[in-house]
Amino acid sequence: MDIFVTGASGYIGGSVAERLKAAGHRIIGLVRSEAKAEQLRARGIEPVIGTLDDVRLLTEQAKRADAVVNAANSDHRTAVEMLIRALAGSNKPFLHTSGSSIAANDARGEPDERIYRTLEEVTPEPEKAARVRVDQRVREAAAVGVRSVVLCNTLIYGHGLGLQRDSVQIPALVRQAERSGIARHVGRGLNRWANVHVEDMADLYLLALERAKPGSFYFVENGEESFKELVQAIADALGLGEAQSWPADEAIAEWGFEKAMFALASNSRVRADLARAELGWQPRHGSVVDWVRQELRQG
Incomplete structure (x- = not known):
C-alpha cells in the first residue's frame, strides 16, 4: 500500500514508517524541512514538506494514499478533522497515535492501584480531557466509512528505528x-508507568493496519515499572x-x-489485553529496566 505518515522524521512516526516499509509498503512521510526530506529520501521514503495546519496538503495526501498514520501530534484536533473528512467513505485505514498520559494522575511520585484496559474506563485529568476527546473523535470516524484506529502508547523505550534515536x-x-x-x-x-519497546510498538501498528476493526482503541503495553x-x-x-x-x-x-x-511523576497503569486478543500481538521485549542497564549507552 501507499501509506501517508505524519511525523515521519520523529521517534514514533519514523519507527512506524520503517516497520511498514520493511513489510513492503511504500511510505510518503510528512516533514517540516528540506533537510529532513533529504534524510528520508536516503532511507527510501518519499518526503512531503508541510505541517499539520496545511489543509490542502493533508487532504491531497490522504486522498492519494491507501492508508494514513498520524504520528505527529496526538492533540492536533484540526488535523484529525481534516484527515477524517478526506478519508470519509473510503474505508481506508486511519491509525491515530495517542499516549497513555490520558490515564495519568497528579501523583507526585506516589502509587495508585487503578489499572485501565479500555478508553471507556478512563476519566482524564482536566489537562488531558482534550486528548481523550480527540481519541473519541477518531473512533467515531468509523461511522462515516473510515477504518479508524487509536493506538495509545505508553512509555516507549529503545533506540528509534528512524531518524530520531531517542524517546521522551x-x-x-x-x-x-x-x-x-x-x-x-x-x-x-x-x-508506575506501563511501557513498551519501540520495536514491539511498531509491530502493533503493522498488525492494526492489517487487522483492526473500525473504531478500535488499543493500549500499547508490555509491562510496567x-x-x-x-x-x-x-x-x-x-x-x-x-x-x-x-x-x-x-x-x-x-x-x-x-x-x-x-x-x-504520575501513574499510568494500562494493559494491552485487547491488542493481544484481537490482533494477535506478541511483543518480544519484556523489561525496560534490563534494557536501560544493558543497552542505554549503546547505539
Missing part, C-alpha cells in the same frame, strides 16, 4: 542525571550510585509542569 521520558531522566551527577525520581518514585526502579537502573547504567528523591517543585522547574507531573 527516559532521555529526560538521563539528561538530568548526567548534568547533575545525581539520578532523581520525583517524590518517593513509587508511581516504578520510576524508582527505572531511575535506579539509569543510575546503575551511568555509574552514579543510589538514585535520590526530588521535590516536585524542583522537578517542575527542570522539566516544566506538563512533563514533570504527567510524564514523570
